Amino acid sequence: MAYKLNVNGKVLTADVDPDTPLLWTLRDTLGITGPKFGCGIGACGACTVHLDSKPIRSCSTPVSSVAPTARITTIEGVGADPVGKKVQAAWAEFDVAQCGYCQPGQIMSATALLKATPKPTDAQIDQAMNGNICRCATYNRIRAAIKRASGQPVEV
Amino acid sequence: MTLELTGASRRDFIKASASAAGLTLAFSIAPKAGAAEAGVKPLNAFVHVAPDGIVTIMAKNPEIGQGIKTSLPMIIAEELDVPWEMVRIEQADNDPKAYGRQFAGGSLATPLHWDDHRRVGAVARAMLIQAAALAWNCPAGECSTDKGMVIHVATKRRASYGSLAAQCSGVAVPDPKSLTLKDPSAYKIIGHAKPQYDTAKIVSGQPLFGIDVRRPGMLYATYEKAGVFGAKVASADLDAAKAVKGVRGAFVVEGGTALDGLMPGVAVVGDSWWAARKGRNQLKTRWAEHPTSAQSSVGFAKRAGELAAGAPQMVTRHDGDVDAALKGAAKTVKAAYAYPFLAHVPMEPQNCTAEFKDGKLEIWAPTQNPEAGRQLVARTLGIQPDNITIHMTRCGGGFGRRLSNDYMVEAAWIAREAKAPVKLVWTREDDVHHDFYRPGGFHFFEGGVDAAGNVVAWKNHFVTYGEAPDKPASSAGMAASEFPARFVQNCQIGISTMPLGVPTGPLRAPGSNALAFVHQSFIDELAHAAGMDPVAFQLKLLGDQKIVGQAPAAYNAERMRGVLKAAAEMSGWGKAQLPARTGMGVACYFSHQGYFAEVAKVHVAETGKVKVEKVWVAADVGHQIVNPSGAMNQVQGAVIDGISAALFQRITIENGAVQQANFSNYSVLRMADAPPVEVKFLMTAYPPTGLGEPALPPAIPAVTNAIFAATGKRIRELPIDTSLLKA
Numbered sequence: 001m002a003y004k005l006n007v008n009g010k011v012l013t014a015d016v017d018p019d020t021p022l023l024w025t026l027r028d029t030l031g032i033t034g035p036k037f038g039c040g041i042g043a044c045g046a047c048t049v050h051l052d053s054k055p056i057r058s059c060s061t062p063v064s065s066v067a068p069t070a071r072i073t074t075i076e077g078v079g080a081d082p083v084g085k086k087v088q089a090a091w092a093e094f095d096v097a098q099c100g101y102c103q104p105g106q107i108m109s110a111t112a113l114l115k116a117t118p119k120p121t122d123a124q125i126d127q128a129m130n131g132n133i134c135r136c137a138t139y140n141r142i143r144a145a146i147k148r149a150s151g152q153p154v155e156v
Numbered sequence: 157m158t159l160e161l162t163g164a165s166r167r168d169f170i171k172a173s174a175s176a177a178g179l180t181l182a183f184s185i186a187p188k189a190g191a192a193e194a195g196v197k198p199l200n201a202f203v204h205v206a207p208d209g210i211v212t213i214m215a216k217n218p219e220i221g222q223g224i225k226t227s228l229p230m231i232i233a234e235e236l237d238v239p240w241e242m243v244r245i246e247q248a249d250n251d252p253k254a255y256g257r258q259f260a261g262g263s264l265a266t267p268l269h270w271d272d273h274r275r276v277g278a279v280a281r282a283m284l285i286q287a288a289a290l291a292w293n294c295p296a297g298e299c300s301t302d303k304g305m306v307i308h309v310a311t312k313r314r315a316s317y318g319s320l321a322a323q324c325s326g327v328a329v330p331d332p333k334s335l336t337l338k339d340p341s342a343y344k345i346i347g348h349a350k351p352q353y354d355t356a357k358i359v360s361g362q363p364l365f366g367i368d369v370r371r372p373g374m375l376y377a378t379y380e381k382a383g384v385f386g387a388k389v390a391s392a393d394l395d396a397a398k399a400v401k402g403v404r405g406a407f408v409v410e411g412g413t414a415l416d417g418l419m420p421g422v423a424v425v426g427d428s429w430w431a432a433r434k435g436r437n438q439l440k441t442r443w444a445e446h447p448t449s450a451q452s453s454v455g456f457a458k459r460a461g462e463l464a465a466g467a468p469q470m471v472t473r474h475d476g477d478v479d480a481a482l483k484g485a486a487k488t489v490k491a492a493y494a495y496p497f498l499a500h501v502p503m504e505p506q507n508c509t510a511e512f513k514d515g516k517l518e519i520w521a522p523t524q525n526p527e528a529g530r531q532l533v534a535r536t537l538g539i540q541p542d543n544i545t546i547h548m549t550r551c552g553g554g555f556g557r558r559l560s561n562d563y564m565v566e567a568a569w570i571a572r573e574a575k576a577p578v579k580l581v582w583t584r585e586d587d588v589h590h591d592f593y594r595p596g597g598f599h600f601f602e603g604g605v606d607a608a609g610n611v612v613a614w615k616n617h618f619v620t621y622g623e624a625p626d627k628p629a630s631s632a633g634m635a636a637s638e639f640p641a642r643f644v645q646n647c648q649i650g651i652s653t654m655p656l657g658v659p660t661g662p663l664r665a666p667g668s669n670a671l672a673f674v675h676q677s678f679i680d681e682l683a684h685a686a687g688m689d690p691v692a693f694q695l696k697l698l699g700d701q702k703i704v705g706q707a708p709a710a711y712n713a714e715r716m717r718g719v720l721k722a723a724a725e726m727s728g729w730g731k732a733q734l735p736a737r738t739g740m741g742v743a744c745y746f747s748h749q750g751y752f753a754e755v756a757k758v759h760v761a762e763t764g765k766v767k768v769e770k771v772w773v774a775a776d777v778g779h780q781i782v783n784p785s786g787a788m789n790q791v792q793g794a795v796i797d798g799i800s801a802a803l804f805q806r807i808t809i810e811n812g813a814v815q816q817a818n819f820s821n822y823s824v825l826r827m828a829d830a831p832p833v834e835v836k837f838l839m840t841a842y843p844p845t846g847l848g849e850p851a852l853p854p855a856i857p858a859v860t861n862a863i864f865a866a867t868g869k870r871i872r873e874l875p876i877d878t879s880l881l882k883a
Contacts (some may be wrong), residue, residue, distance in 0.1 A: 016428070017401065024430040028376065033368040033456040034361020038550070039584045046503060075361030088359040095785045096352040098793055099221025100358035101503040101552030103367060126828035131817060135503045135553050136221050137796035138789060139830035147688050155832075 005031060006069040008077025011068075018064035023047045026074065034075035034104045038133070043133030047074045048105035049074045055112040057131070058120035083149075084111045090145035098136035106132050110146050120148050127130075192291040193502055201254070202273075203232060203280050209318030211238045214248045216255040217265050218524050219354075220502075220554030222848040223786030224265050226353045228273055230783055234345040235277030235337060237301040238317065245353045250526035250546035258548075261559055261662065263846025265450035266782060270844050275332035282330045287323040288315050291388075310693040340780060349785035364524035366549040369509040369867065371577040375404055376429040377570045378436045379580060381421040381590055383813030385657055386413055387422045387446035396438035397424050402431025405574055406439070409566075413660040416560055416592070419534050423570045429581050448657025449812035453596070456809070457494070459654050460598040464492070468617050468650020470625035472636040476646035478602075481613035485604025487683055487685040488613070493601065493674040495874040497807035498594035499814075499822060500663055504552020505587050508567035509578035517544045522551035529561030533568045535604065555797075556662035560592050585817045592661025593807055595621050595632040599674045609686040611679075611697055617724035621656035624790040629656050631666040637709040638671060639746065640679065643697055643717035658809060665849040668747035672853030672872060673802070673860065676743035680861040681870065690742050690861065691724045711746060715776045716839055719753035720744050726836055727755035737761070737883070738769075739865025743857035750850030751776040754795065756831075758862035764878035766803060768831040771795050773851060775837050778844040791851040792833040798855030806875050863865050 002015045009065065012035035014029040021040075026032040026049070035058050038046030049058045050073040051066065062127045066072065078084030087110050097103045106129070113120055113128035120128065125146055134142065204212040213229035229245045248255055281301055288306035289296040292313055300307050304317045318430040340347070357364055382388075389408045397406040403426045411420030422441055426432035463469075482488055509520040517539060523529050526546045551558055563580060571578040582590075597620045604613035622628035633652065641647050663669060683693035695717055702714045720742070724730070729740065737760045742752035755772045773791055780788045804823035808815045816822040862873040867881055 017430070017434075019434075020428070020430045024428060028428040028430070031370065033363045033370075036365075036503070037367060037505060037581070041584075041818055041820060044503070044824075069708050075359075079360060091359045092351060092355050095349070095355065095789065097221075097352060097355065097358045098789055099219075099225070099503065099551060099553045100352075100354065101221075103358050104361045107359060129827040133503070133824045133826060135501060135555075135797075135824055137787075137793040137800065137825065137830060139796060139827050140792050140832060141789065142827065143830075 001064070003063050003066070005063070005066060005072060006068065006070065007072045008074060009080070014063065016063055018062060020063050021059050022049070022061045022063050022066055022072070023058035025104060026058065032074055032076060036101055036104060038102065044102070045105040045109060046102050048108040048132065050078070050108060050112060053112065053115055055109050075107060078111055081111065083114050086149045087111045087114065087145070090149040093148065094141045094145045096138050096141040096145050098138055102132060102134045106134065106142055110142070110149070113146070114150055119152060120146065161431040177772065189811065202276050202538055202788055203236065205280065205284070205317050205321040207318045207321060208243055209242055209316050211236065211242055211317070212244045215245050216248045216258050218258065218260045218526065218548045218551060218554070220260045220524055220551040222260060222790060223783060224260065226268055226350055226764040227783045227786055228265060230345050230350060231269065231273040232277040233344055235274045236281050238304045240345050240350060242304050246697070247548055250530060250548060252527050258526060259559070260554055263750070263850060266844050266846040267749060274337050274828065275335065278335040278337055279330060279332050282335055282779045283324045283327045283604045284317050284320045287320045290326060290511065291315070291323060323523050338779040346782055347780060347784065348758040350783050351785060353376060364550040365504055365552050366509070366520060366607055367504055367552070367581060369520040369538055369549065371509060371511055374509065374577040374579055374761055375425045375427065376432050377423055377425045377567070377574070377578045377580040378429065378432045378564050378583070379421050379423050379570065379586070380436055380439060380441055381419050381586070382443040382446070383589055384443065384446045384449045385415055385659060385812070386419055387443040387449070389422055390444045391444040392422045392439045394439070396440070397435035400431060400435040400438060402427040403435035406435060407573055409569060414561060417532065418569055418576055419562065419566045423573065425570065425574045425578060433583070440819060446812065451657055451812050452810050453496070453808040456596070456654060457598070463619045463652040464598065464600040464617055465652070466623070469652040471648065471650045473641055473647055473649040475648070476615050478615050478646040478648040481646035482602060482604045482615070485612050486607040487546045488602065488604040489678070489685050490602045491678060491681060491872055493599040493677065493872045495597055495670045495673060496805070497658070497809070498801055498805050498814070499588050499807050500555040500557035501587060501822065501824065502551070502553030502557055503675065505584055506563035506582040507580060508564045509579040510567040511569035512572060515543065517568060518547070519544065519564060519568065520547045520549055521561070522549050522558060523561055523564060524551065524554045524556070524558040525561065529564040532561050532565050536565050537568055537572060555664045556666060557591060562590070584819070588817050588822055589814050592630065592659045594663035594666070594691045595629055595660040597670055598630065601678045603678060603682050605682050609688045609693060609696060611640060611644045611682055612646060614640055614647045617650045617652065619652045619654070621660065622653035623655060625651040625653050628653060629660045631660055631662045634667065635709065636706055637711070639675060639711065640697055642704050642711065643699060657812065664794070665747055665852045668745060668853040669801070669856070672743065672745040673856040676745065676854060676857035677860055677870070677872070680741070680857070680864065684864070689730060691720060691729055694744065695720060696744070712751065715751040715840060716744055716746060716753070718729045718840070719751050719776050722836060722838055723753035723755050724770055726774060726834060727757070727772040729755060735759070735775065737866050739862045739867070741858050741861025741863070741865055743854040743861060745854040747853055748850040749777070749845035750847065752850050752854050754854045754858040756855070756858035756862045758866055760861055760863060760866045760881050762883040763879035766863060766876060766878060766881065768799055768829070770831050771833045771855060771858065773833060773835045775835065775851065776840050777837065777847060777850070778842040778846045779839055781837055782844065787837070787847050788835055790847040791835045794849065794851035795833045796825060796830050798852040799831070799859055802856045802859055802874055802876055803829065804875055
């Protein structure tokens with residue numbers, strides 16, 4: 001089946017089976033490898049992308065469930081959004097990453113959080129980021145970067 | 157022109173070549189003179205100075221998140237005296253002839269390269285100075301450098317490195333040992349926080365990792381193996397797999413019997429990974445009977461108890477008279493400890509891309525140990541190692557898992573069979589089911605203290621896995637010098653082993669990640685039995701000697717006392733008024749050449765839920781931190797990694813196979829459970845050492861000792877069973 005997908009502002013066509021997860025459609029068929037495979041069951045958040053600005057786990061989202069009009073944003077495109085750009089800058093400022101593999105997903109979740117809740121509390125950060133595992137455990141810096149990107153004081 | 161230099165030790169070689177394209181330096185420490193000399197390739201050199209002044213530095217070791225791709229080049233750039241902004245870093249391929257051993261393990265890169273990487277930079281700088289001195293007809297000693305320029309102050313002449321690089325062809329390579337290195341007070345790069353070189357690519361999702369590799373005509377593969385390690389394929393419905401749209405092939409791999417080699421399984425290859433995955437779902441593979449199919453965690457625990465009831469199979473230390481000392485002690489404690497198997501679960505599932513072309517094999521792999529992988533592939537496929545090239549990609553975590561290259565040999569085998577470039581990607585379930593697990597273990601302690609709070613007796617019967625007590629499974633052994641051995645006059649350590657059909661291997665701070673928990677917990681038990689403050693008790697145990705024992709097992713008690721006092725001070729130990737069910741615990745541990753003491757503050761809810769509120773870390777890794785940003789990140793991550801294991805993680809074996817499968821039943825700590833971690837590095841007179849591992853081991857007993865302080869309940873088994881902690 002040919003599916004039309006609006007990814008980072010471009011309409012792309014992917015000829016894949018209906019049950020193909022959006023993640024593998026992006027990675028293998030469209031060559032968009034920023035979203036990462038981590039678990040395949042929506043438990044780690046490495047594959048997080050935005051569907052109309054809402055964070056979703058692309059590893060467990062069949063491509064057939066994505067409307068052709070829905071706007072898909074991946075880590076490659078999130079910098080076009082002013083909030084996403086701020087989040088990326090804060091990630092760089094705090095040198096958040098260790099291995100870096102989970103960070104596209106972390107940045108997508110953090111950006112979605114700040115778009116909905118511009119000044120999140122610690123509890124709101126905990127809740128919004130709960131679906132994203134960082135195996136290197138860079139959580140101290142992830143929290144600091146979210147605070148910075150939201151213009152709140154940072155305790156380092 | 158090319159010059160070869162043999163350093164003072166005859167083990168160090170620097171090769172330089174200069175041309176219109178610039179100056180290139182290769183440096184290696186090789187076991188044999190001939191091997192290094194013959195193999196040095198200018199293109200794979202450490203430093204290249206281009207005519208435009210851009211300095212390219214090769215990162216020799218695999219990057220697994222420890223920040224080595226940034227920190228090793230920082231050391232070279234410092235002595236080269238080039239602004240960091242003019243430095244570009246490239247990941248080297250596997251090429252031990254040019255680079256020596258290339259691996260990520262043991263927190264060894266900093267101690268191994270602190271000296272030679274500074275000298276690589278110093279040699280390049282000396283040659284650029286010499287080139288300028290020749291051009292200016294002045295003594296080299298009158299020239300200095302600053303910001304990528306050579307300067308002759310008396311005549312106010314300046315020349316950029318870029319303009320001088322091509323002129324280095326007329327310059328002899330100096331003996332690296334003859335060069336004077338910078339005084340640390342002059343450092344502009346070392347000791348200054350630098351973000352990871354790949355930061356911009358990481359935050360924008362650029363392809364960096366093994367799983368991101370794409371080759372023309374590449375197929376995707378998945379590989380199914382038996383839950384019982386090493387079981388052969390009895391049958392598989394290959395036709396059903398091949399009938400799935402997009403599947404290009406399915407075949408059985410006979411495999412061998414070595415648990416760290418090519419194991420039996422079924423490969424499915426497709427146009428996309430999802431197609432291959434769907435094909436695999438149709439295999440209905442049946443596995444042959446295997447001798448280890450009856451082993452289980454429950455069985456191991458039962459057997460450990462039986463072994464503990466008898467004498468150890470081997471006594472590894474017998475100091476004084478421990479039984480008499482126990483009889484004469486003012487207080488004695490007897491306790492049994494246990495910890496489980498653990499999986500590594502790096503975020504990037506195992507994967508590898510292999511491509512045969514013109515009789516040669518090219519491999520792209522996230523690996524911590526590329527040369528071992530090359531040798532494994534060569535041996536298994538019957539290919540000359542020289543015909544195999546390994547490109548090291550960034551690794552989405554390592555933690556020791558990628559020291560084994562099982563996924564690399566699978567990808568190579570499948571690519572040859574499929575007659576196409578192949579990217580093999582494991583599922584997370586494959587990863588959890590086929591790890592080289594941190595081995596579980598059992599310790600049966602008896603200890604005694606006298607009326608003054610001295611430990612007068614220490615007895616440990618360690619039941620572990622292996623063929624025999626002198627042949628423990630990988631990462632399942634324990635040195636006879638394990639602390640507090642040598643600090644206690646009457647000390648007996650014995651080992652018994654059980655045979656194991658589960659692959660084991662190093663997990664971040666191997667050995668130490670388990671041994672710190674049991675030893676530092678039992679010391680805490682003795683402190684409480686003696687009625688003493690745990691910090692004071694441990695300081696007393698550490699005594700007043702500077703160094704106890706001899707290399708390679710020397711223990712610097714002075715350094716440990718230093719971090720212990722610092723951690724106590726940072727955390728306000730013994731001073732804070734803590735709320736109910738809140739406690740502080742302390743632990744210290746020496747591993748990977750680093751001395752660490754940590755204090756954890758923990759609150760235990762009425763439900764038993766454990767909340768680690770804060771951890772303070774005092775660290776002594778010598779006189780210089782190379783990259784303070786990376787160093788802090790490593791310590792914070794290692795501490796939280798340890799807490800994650802203590803709170804959540806356990807791999808169990810049933811019917812010969814691992815029962816857990818994914819993050820749904822093998823949990824990794826998430827944001828809400830991550831405590832703030834405050835870190836202080838003590839600057840001591842010792843050479844700089846590594847930071848990937850040594851912060852982890854004491855984090856676990858610091859937390860469990862804090863749980864005791866909060867609740868009076870002693871955690872003797874991991875992971876922490878919160879049901880035992882209910883009010």
